[in-house]
Amino acid sequence: MNEELDLTKIREKITQLDQDLLTLFAQRRSLTLNVAKSKAHQIRPVRDQQREQELLIRLIKQGKSLGLDAHYVTSIFQTIIEDSVLNQQAYLQTLANPSIEMPTVSVAFLGDKGSYSYLASHRYFSRRAEKIIEFGCQSFAEIMTQVESGHVDYGMLPIENTSSGSINEVYDLLQHTNLSIVGEITQPIEHCLLTAVNTRLDKIKTIYAHGQPFTQCSNFLDKQSNIRIEYCESTADAMAQAYELQSDEVAVIGSEEGGKLYQLHALEKSIANQSENHSRFILVARKAVDVAEQIPAKTAIILATGQKPGALVECLVVLKDKGINMCKLESRPIQGRPWEEMFYIDVEANVKSGALQEAIAEITPQTNFIKILGCYPIEHISPTSIPSSALKD
Numbered sequence: 001m002n003e004e005l006d007l008t009k010i011r012e013k014i015t016q017l018d019q020d021l022l023t024l025f026a027q028r029r030s031l032t033l034n035v036a037k038s039k040a041h042q043i044r045p046v047r048d049q050q051r052e053q054e055l056l057i058r059l060i061k062q063g064k065s066l067g068l069d070a071h072y073v074t075s076i077f078q079t080i081i082e083d084s085v086l087n088q089q090a091y092l093q094t095l096a097n098p099s100i101e102m103p104t105v106s107v108a109f110l111g112d113k114g115s116y117s118y119l120a121s122h123r124y125f126s127r128r129a130e131k132i133i134e135f136g137c138q139s140f141a142e143i144m145t146q147v148e149s150g151h152v153d154y155g156m157l158p159i160e161n162t163s164s165g166s167i168n169e170v171y172d173l174l175q176h177t178n179l180s181i182v183g184e185i186t187q188p189i190e191h192c193l194l195t196a197v198n199t200r201l202d203k204i205k206t207i208y209a210h211g212q213p214f215t216q217c218s219n220f221l222d223k224q225s226n227i228r229i230e231y232c233e234s235t236a237d238a239m240a241q242a243y244e245l246q247s248d249e250v251a252v253i254g255s256e257e258g259g260k261l262y263q264l265h266a267l268e269k270s271i272a273n274q275s276e277n278h279s280r281f282i283l284v285a286r287k288a289v290d291v292a293e294q295i296p297a298k299t300a301i302i303l304a305t306g307q308k309p310g311a312l313v314e315c316l317v318v319l320k321d322k323g324i325n326m327c328k329l330e331s332r333p334i335q336g337r338p339w340e341e342m343f344y345i346d347v348e349a350n351v352k353s354g355a356l357q358e359a360i361a362e363i364t365p366q367t368n369f370i371k372i373l374g375c376y377p378i379e380h381i382s383p384t385s386i387p388s389s390a391l392k393d
């Protein structure tokens with residue numbers, strides 16, 4: 001056979017190239033760590049979008065001359081840059097918080113292996129810790145208690161989802177805790193219908209699911225007739241049940257990645273109402289963290305204004321006047337005080353910044369309760385925009 005078409009030989013060459021690519025990725029990563037060290041000295045922001053834009057435009061051009069299309073090149077390098085920014089941020093955070101020890105961390109999350117909270121915990125600490133001690137919990141309240149009591153270092157809690165909105169139970173728990181929010185991570189939620197054995201959709205009689213995925217897949221579930229839904233404490237619980245039953249009439253809603261831990265296969269993929277489905281998780285700890293100046297920060301504040309008309313608006317006007325961007329506003333009833341609301345406000349500012357300190361000082365007299373829930377690095381790296389002319393062939 002023509003040597004060029006010998007599959008074994010071709011695969012050997014691909015394997016070698018993939019290995020070379022990995023070596024290059026690792027070299028690039030260690031160079032960006034030096035960039036972070038240099039920026040730590042000069043107190044320059046981690047992100048330099050002009051540099052990113054120049055780099056992407058040049059790479060798209062070079063890619064085209066090699067027969068690689070612009071979208072392919074862009075998506076690869078945006079992933080590389082995101083990794084670079086997150087790594088630099090993680091490094092600068094270790095400098096800003098020298099007392100926090102990281103090689104081994106213990107993390108409490110909802111459910112067991114395979115839950116979305118489990119996946120978020122592993123992703124979050126993958127660039128920060130060498131070893132994770134996992135602590136699966138049965139409820140959000142248990143996660144808080146485990147961290148408060150010192151049994152674990154961190155708790156990972158989902159706070160909002162792009163499809164089903166805010167997770168009220170978590171907001172309510174934050175009202176009464178002394179824990180601080182020290183990080184965030186946005187996890188893509190890719191709901192699939194998973195089964196333990198090969199089967200067909202029309203054979204499924206029972207679907208096991210946690211309440212959240214159930215709500216997020218309501219359109220798909222409405223279309224299935226004669227299917228019984230069994231609510232579970234967590235997605236991992238649902239997966240464990242399906243694994244144990246080994247039935248061609250049983251399915252579970254969960255991620256393909258998590259399902260693999262239970263030897264489950266995807267019968268249907270992308271079954272969520274919204275194709276772009278993401279959950280934002282917060283990480284809580286007993287001690288607040290400092291956020292390095294070079295990193296964009298978010299501060300979470302809760303406050304109650306009583307029933308004075310316009311009191312909340314006045315607080316928000318203070319933020320506007322100080323040029324502080326509010327990225328989230330949520331309200332929840334205050335337990336035991338009917339019709340009174342607790343407001344949760346996320347702002348894009350470092351709590352140590354002059355502007356936010358001044359804003360808090362001005363807002364405080366207008367409230368009957370105010371507390372900083374935490375200040376942490378913004379983990380969401382929005383991709384740098386590229387002029388459309390660079391994308392054209």
Ligand SMILES: O=C(O)C(=O)C[C@]1(C(=O)O)C=C[C@@H](O)C=C1
Pocket residue numbers: 032035046047048049051052055080081084085088
């Ligand atoms: O060149 C820098 O300043 C870097 O931080 C490196 C890098 C990259 O990975 O290429 C990452 C982040 C910046 O926004 C720009 C570029």
